[in-house]
Amino acid sequence: MKRLIIRKKSRKNFLTYGIVVAAYVALMAVMAAGAMPSAIQGLLVPMCAYIIAAVSLNLTVGVLGELSLGHAGFMSVGAFTGCTAAMALANSGMPSWGRMAAAVVVGSLLAAAAGALVGVPVLRLQGDYLAIVTLAFGEIIKTVVTNLYIGIDPQGLHFGFLKPDIGLGKGGKMIVNGPNGISGIEKISTLTAGFLIILLCLVVIFNLVDSRSGRAIMALRDNRIAAESVGINATKYKLMAFVLSAAMAGAAGALYALSQNTVTASKFDFNTSILILVFVVLGGLGNMLGSIVAATVLYILPETWLRQFSDYRMLIYAVVLIGMMLVTNSQKVRTLLGKLLPQKKTKEKEGQGDA
């Protein structure tokens, strides 16, 4: 019988940090040399946002073991609230990084609140209810934001729902303009900020997973009944992971919105949620480095070299996703891979001897 040794996770964690930092240094070097194609330069910050979204969804799907089909909804909450905050602070004399940080904080806090709103009733239930409710949540957020009007004048923020007339005073300016979303955004999010948030999310997730609370969350994933029998409060820890995941998605949304000229609610629809889920599944459940690589490759490729096939994107994703599941669950393929990778096997045996 094959006995898998679970190695210390810290080595893999440091590998992930190292790769992220190295990627940042390499990108900065290329940009400093002026060798970066302009088509790619504009994609880098959104790429960071998608990486953060993928890593955060991996916390829900891979570590907590619950399916969320509305992750773009949390990004949307973060994007619109964060952007509103940044634009409201536009004349406050704050430096652009300060406004950006404020936007990310506001975005993640409100996304966390939305996560708690969804999670409190739903995470008490067992089964696939979270998937159904988050699916609906994504659609609700889309509809709400499409009908939302926010403006600012010297008196402060004005809110309106369904009707564009929100009584703005003199010198007032619309921020969120219903179906047209937010336009004329000052692009203040930077690549450095993106990478810092990625690193922060990774530190939070890795440290959480390797702690008392993280073990409780994984215990609930593996066996809820047993976890409750050893005194783990299921609702509390599920909610903790889910709200944290939503907050990170909110940060990703704010980062994304501040790198675009215009953001509309339809940007964060069901397809975006599925796109993030594809990143997570292809990268491997619970494997953060995998999510980062999958998000990078699958975001950059269709936007650049494979642009002419972009109409077929969702079709190809679907096929790849089904293929991936068939391959990883097939015993034949696994034995074949085992034969192809003999080195890895011997290492495992050595490890067993050491233990």
Next chain:
Amino acid sequence: MPELKFEKGKMVPVPSHSIIPERDLGHAPVLECSHLGVDFGGLRAVNDFNFTIGRTEIAGLIGPNGAGKTTVFNLLTKVYTPTRGTILLNGMDTHGKTTVQINKMGIARTFQNIRLFSNLSVEDNVKIGLHNQKKYSALEGILRLPSYWKKEKEAHERAMELLSIFNMEYMANWRAGNLPYGAQRRLEIVRALATDPCLLLLDEPAAGMNPAETAELMENIVKIRDKFQIAVLLIEHDMKLVMGICEGICVLNFGEVIAKGTAEDIRSNPTVVEAYLGKKGAQAC
């Protein structure tokens, strides 16, 4: 009417219907069930279950398949809510408590069909059992404050100490789902012990073990009782184990208690023989 014993100026009831080890004298029983019952629709799964377990007693719950033994465990741990009756744990009523609260009050259990956290390491499984023993907040864990390192070190040491009961320290980094069957059963017991219980419920601990492993398990159950000074209630079909170590035995059939007493009483009880072997079989004996 339970026998009363005078201790420290108070009259304390002594566990009834059980062989009481000398050291239990004068202590309140760890568990008292009275008239416990549960209905599933029209089915009376358990009815009028009265049972008392002494503070450091090893008690057995036996009966034919489908008699309601595991249902009793699920009632004690509040997986099911009792329809009737009361459960007193250390003299405290457990009415309205949840599974989690029951564990915190001192009942730990294992499962008939093993329920480990199979994707995690053996050590992590035990550390999850220590969840309410070595406490620190999620924020302390994320920020890696000194309390994190201190508690993690304590948890690691305690986990290794508990694993050493079954000489399983060398398996600490193995994936729990890949352990041999017997080791999985032992790990479940270790995980239950990690929650610092006063009553340990074992659901068929010897299922799937060979005679040598069963003999070792018997020794270990007694060792656990002596070391941790806790009570053990076990469901088991292996009569050698039950008759060998249980100080009090309760026999269930169709959800009703048909006999209670020591191993000797049970062995010679005609109702019990009939329940297991049927009327004809009983006559043949």
